[in-house]
Amino acid sequence: RKEVEQDPGPFNVPEGATVAFNCTYSNSASQSFFWYRQDCRKEPKLLMSVYSSGNEDGRFTAQLNRASQYISLLIRDSKLSDSATYLCVVKAAGNKLTFGGGTRVLVKP
């Protein structure tokens, strides 16, 4: 079983709609959580950190459920430019990041 698991998708989303997806992690000692975005054939870039109380950044909302060990990302009012792969990332003690396999989102007109 992988340490961080994500639905690979793709999630086909009409422009303007809301889409949400989760990831689960197996290491209960995980301390920090992030969503990274990766465009096709490009490097990953940090989208947002995920805090225990949940947090919002514009149209993006992230939630963390430590008891069930899952993280979610919700995108409101989807734009064509939101089409990308979203990588769920977890950090335990130490410095290495553990990535999920990514969830592909395709926003269509």
Added chain:
Amino acid sequence: GAGVSQSPRYKVAKRGQDVALRCDPISGHVSLFWYQQALGQGPEFLTYFQNEAQLDKSGLPSDRFFAERPEGSVSTLKIQRTQQEDSAVYLCASSLLRQARSYEQYFGPGTRLTVT
């Protein structure tokens, strides 16, 4: 300012050849990481440096993989006797030790290695 740069961007190697991949981190970044990303997968951790010290090499898949950062800035990932399963994108990332409220690793564009 300049981001993380990697060279070469593309490398084709014949099976059995040795390759060397270079990473130039963001100036002043203490931490440097190497990841391997296979097609359709997320990046997998290979190794981590803090300055010139290699603090974690638990992700290196075999003793054919070797990384160094002798002066605490530029790093080189070397793969000896390449095999077809080494074909992947090799990503380098750098970060300050710790930033307020987030721990951001900045990634380079990667080196796409194809072993034929």
